Amino acid sequence: MKALVKTSKGVGNVEIKNVPEPIPGPGQVKILVKAAGICGTDLHIYNDEYPSIPPVILGHEIAGEIVECGKGVRSCEIGRRVTARTFMVTCGRCRYCNTGKDNLCPERLSIGSGVNGGFAEYLIVPEKNIFYLPQNVSYTAGALTEPLACCVHAVLEITHISAGEKVLIIGPGSMGIISCQLAKISGGYVVVIGTDTDKKRLQLAKDLGADEVIISSQINSLIEKKMSNTFDVVFECSGTEGGLNMGFKLLRKGGRYTQIGLSGKLIKFPIDQTVYKEVKFFGSFSHTWSSWDTAIRLLSRGLVQTEPLVTDKLPLSRWKEAFKKFKEKRCVKIILTPED
Ligand SMILES: [Zn+2]
Ligand SMILES: [Zn+2]
Numbered sequence: 295m296k297a298l299v300k301t302s303k304g305v306g307n308v309e310i311k312n313v314p315e316p317i318p319g320p321g322q323v324k325i326l327v328k329a330a331g332i333c334g335t336d337l338h339i340y341n342d343e344y345p346s347i348p349p350v351i352l353g354h355e356i357a358g359e360i361v362e363c364g365k366g367v368r369s370c371e372i373g374r375r376v377t378a379r380t381f382m383v384t385c386g387r388c389r390y391c392n393t394g395k396d397n398l399c400p401e402r403l404s405i406g407s408g409v410n411g412g413f414a415e416y417l418i419v420p421e422k423n424i425f426y427l428p429q430n431v432s433y434t435a436g437a438l439t440e441p442l443a444c445c446v447h448a449v450l451e452i453t454h455i456s457a458g459e460k461v462l463i464i465g466p467g468s469m470g471i472i473s474c475q476l477a478k479i480s481g482g483y484v485v486v487i488g489t490d491t492d493k494k495r496l497q498l499a500k501d502l503g504a505d506e507v508i509i510s511s512q513i514n515s516l517i518e519k520k521m522s523n524t525f526d527v528v529f530e531c532s533g534t535e536g537g538l539n540m541g542f543k544l545l546r547k548g549g550r551y552t553q554i555g556l557s558g559k560l561i562k563f564p565i566d567q568t569v570y571k572e573v574k575f576f577g578s579f580s581h582t583w584s585s586w587d588t589a590i591r592l593l594s595r596g597l598v599q600t601e602p603l604v605t606d607k608l609p610l611s612r613w614k615e616a617f618k619k620f621k622e623k624r625c626v627k628i629i630l631t632p633e634d
Pocket of ligand 1: 333335
């Protein structure tokens with residue numbers, strides 16, 4: 295089968311290769327991939343800024359159909375439409391594995407970075423990772439369950455928003471736009487900030503419920519003064535130094551700040567502000583089983599939309615064009631499909 299492989303460490307070293315079709319081992323299922331989303335993490339892996347164990351097939355946001363079950367698989371049926379959690383290996387013994395926080399397991403290996411992922415025709419995952427897609431959720435929308443679960447973890451499980459709170463989201467990429475929807479259903483008043491290149495993304499955030507959208511270059515000193523120290527909660531989804539500094543400026547004293555975006559490098563951080571403002575600072579990494587369970591419920595009840603985030607669908611063979619478009623932010627979410 296054809297697969298998009300990170301062949302070795304270093305910047306780049308990503309190419310389409312012909313690889314053997316995977317065979318499901320005991321307790322594993324084989325999925326025919328129908329849709330796989332490109333994520334910021336894929337770009338970080340391309341740039342060697344996120345750990346990976348090459349040679350490895352990229353892609354961790356997937357939806358497809360079960361075509362084969364390995365020995366001892368009891369709960370999965372062939373032909374079902376599914377998406378899957380991304381942790382292929384966890385130790386099962388550590389504090390984190392035993393308290394429902396296997397995202398923090400030191401031995402965790404995920405599809406698309408540590409083990410083979412979904413930018414391919416077929417993919418193998420453990421039976422326990424499978425979630426059935428509800429009737430009303432397409433493969434395209436279902437492939438984005440993974441970023442939705444990440445945002446559920448950040449917004450609903452780690453930060454918690456009370457009705458009426460003023461929420462700032464920095465960076466209207468898919469994580470920002472999904473977090474915006476989650477903050478809205480929590481009862482927040484949500485403001486989304488982006489840059490000049492984010493105009494279309496900001497419009498989408500507005501269409502999906504943002505109360506206000508702002509382009510950062512239009513924030514003059516007067517507006518900044520008015521907005522400073524006013525937000526109860528900030529979600530930083532851009533992973534940039536500018537975003538982080540702005541977030542701390544606009545957050546009120548005693549407010550909650552959650553870092554979702556990865557920067558991939560060292561950045562200057564206004565640490566004194568966490569002291570002066572008594573900020574509660576959270577990091578949110580990946581997702582837990584409960585975030586997936588909630589994500590699926592939200593999708594099935596139509597409380598969160600992921601389909602509108604998909605601006606482009608391209609065959610796997612056009613991955614270079616897709617990565618370039620994603621890097622240049624000329625899209626929100628791009629789905630790769632194995633068939634041409
Ligand atoms: Zn992702
Ligand atoms: Zn563990």
